[in-house]
Amino acid sequence: MTPPFSVAIVHYHLHRGGVTRVIHTASRCLTEAGIPHVILSGDPDESGAKLPVHVVEGLGYGTEPGGPSGLQLVQAMRAAASATLGPGPVVWHFHNHSLGRNRAMADAVAILAEAGDAMVLQMHDFAEDGRSVNYEVIADAETLYPHSPRIRHAFLNSRDRGYLVAAGLPAERGVLLPNAITAPALVKPLETAPESALVLYPVRGIRRKNLGELFLLAALSPKGTRYAVTLGPDNVRWQAVHEEWLAFAEDTQLPVMMDVVGRLAPAPKALRTYSSWLRHATHCITASVSEGFGLGFLEPITVGKPLLGRNLPAVTNDFSEAGIVPGRLYDRLLVPASWVGMETLRQRLVRSLRATLEAYGQAMSNEQLDRSFAAMVHKGHLDFGNLPEDLQRQVIHRILAGEDADNVLVEIRAETQPLRGWLKRTLKQTRPTAKPEDMAAYSTAAYVERLQQLYQAVIEAKPAAPEYVPKHKVLSRFLKPGSFHFLCT
Known part of the structure; x- marks a missing residue:
């Protein structure tokens, strides 16, 4: 009717x-x-x-x-x-x-x-x-x-x-x-399982996708692990940030590939398509610091790929209400505040927060500054995902220099542990935390x-x-x- x-x-x-x-x-x-x-x-x-x-x-x-x-x-x-x-x-x-x-x-x-x-x-x-x-x-x-x-x-x-x-x-x-969630591509399993992990980030590489986090993870992952971002930004506003990470990948030789679809192949003789990258990926990842719906949390489930990465309770709480555990997620990646310097961070915050508020016609109050700064500090540590890109690179350079790598911690439900050990265990997990049939609500x-x-x-x-x-x-x-x-x- x-x-x-x-x-x-x-x-x-x-x-x-x-x-x-x-x-x-x-x-x-x-x-x-x-x-x-x-x-x-x-x-x-x-x-x-x-x-x-x-x-x-x-x-x-x-x-x-x-x-x-x-x-x-x-x-x-x-x-x-x-x-x-x-x-x-x-x-x-x-x-x-x-x-x-x-x-x-x-x-x-x-x-x-x-x-x-x-x-x-x-x-x-x-x-x-x-x-x-x-x-x-x-x-x-x-x-x-x-x-x-x-x-x-x-x-x-x-x-x-x-x-x-x-x-x-x-x-x-x-x-x-x-x-509504539908499978983004038909994925035929590989005939032979790869020897090392290939972790795919199926996004456009804009700023809020937190590309630096992939480099941090790559620096602490088991040897042979590769990370790949599917697309570059199409908005000129984000291209400079993307170019800086491309240069950083070249400079450090960390195994992070950018803008891979149509440009690179995931394996010798493999196609350069998105479907090919998804097929060869052992895991998917999300490092984003802000999402509206959070498609990246659910789509891997539809193609049978395990997900790891950063939790965003603003969106994942709704998935929990629907009975879905989308992946093996952490709440923060913590680095010692001394690696950045509290005064350096505060000065950067003053400039950025003031500029943001003034762009909205608002004045910055002392309360706003103090509460914003306090929210960034976690028992002498800082969340890597809420650092400006140049300070993220500073942290990664320190790790690559061989200094105190086990002082980088992963926080999950208020419990912390060395990130390097967590990554080693998590990348061995090849099964998703949910099944396609769990997605009825979507x-x-x-x-x-x-x-x-x-x-x-x-x-x-x-x-x-x-x-x-x-x-x-x-x-x-x-x-x-x-x-x-x-x-x-």
Whole structure:
């Protein structure tokens, strides 16, 4: 039976990446469920997938003045939806409308809210979360986060939902909408098990992915262990950091390979494809210090690869609630504070924290500085993952010089042990900590059921004048004292 509504999915673009993949999955799920829909995008779908895409001029990235207004964008979207879907009620499903990539989109959402339209506003990323350049675009927008009985805010993790609820979003209008998980590639097992571990980091090498941690692990791993990062950054903002790590790999000869897919092969005569790298990998790793959903924690399970790396409770707590242990994870990698120098770290913190806060129009208080500094120190140690890259390299050079390698500790649930011994044992473990059948909560069947419930709830609710979450309260949650992270700036 065809539902009494249709859906218009709205995003800036359909370039390769996480949000596009989510939209592709949603479109296929809606098609299988018999829900009429269209994808409105500022650019064509570069994947070539045969999905119902309609390009709307003005939806793409646009931070400069001179583009269409919010009202003009609403008119264009309404016309596109009507031409594709025909008459009848529409649920608007926006992705990242508040990210600061197009002010007109944020204004359009507020106009639709005032008109009483049914909407799902899905948040993958936040301008308030280490994206100060984006925030400038929407800094004076007081209607950024509308809510009403006909609007639901959809979040990838409980932390983000908690931030918005604490800022004033009624709890019943904020829901979790985790991504559906499907295997990223078909992986045929190798005929002969490799002699040494190949640890694959299937990400783009941007700053928050904490590339330096791979070099630290490589310096302390058993001989023959190799680490590989699949892709380089496609944003010019992160290319300088990536180039510095490439130079460091050349300088130190540590077994860390960067941007390998399409450029290098994982073994002699092997293909250079992602599938080939995944097939040859003995383990996957995550070292990221910030994630929205945490796809990298779950995808290895679908292809039978064991995962090791850095735990992110903001996202993995949701997996635990679903009964999933995604991998062998640590909470911190600790190095003696004396290796860096407390005064050096504090001076770096003063500069970086002040610059970050000023970029958001905030002044740095003594309380903010003191609490941020205190949060970095752990019983005379520092978490390697929250050091600037040059200080990370300083630590690794010390280890390579043969000094006190066993003073590098891994912390797991408040217990510490030498990292080198933990790595030796962990890299011998070749079985994942979960099975594909454990992933039912993140199946496409579960995902389409969540979508249908969301759409049904907003389309059946009676229109009411929207209210707005105070934007400054949202910002204060992301900038709360003690939350600063060097690699998230």
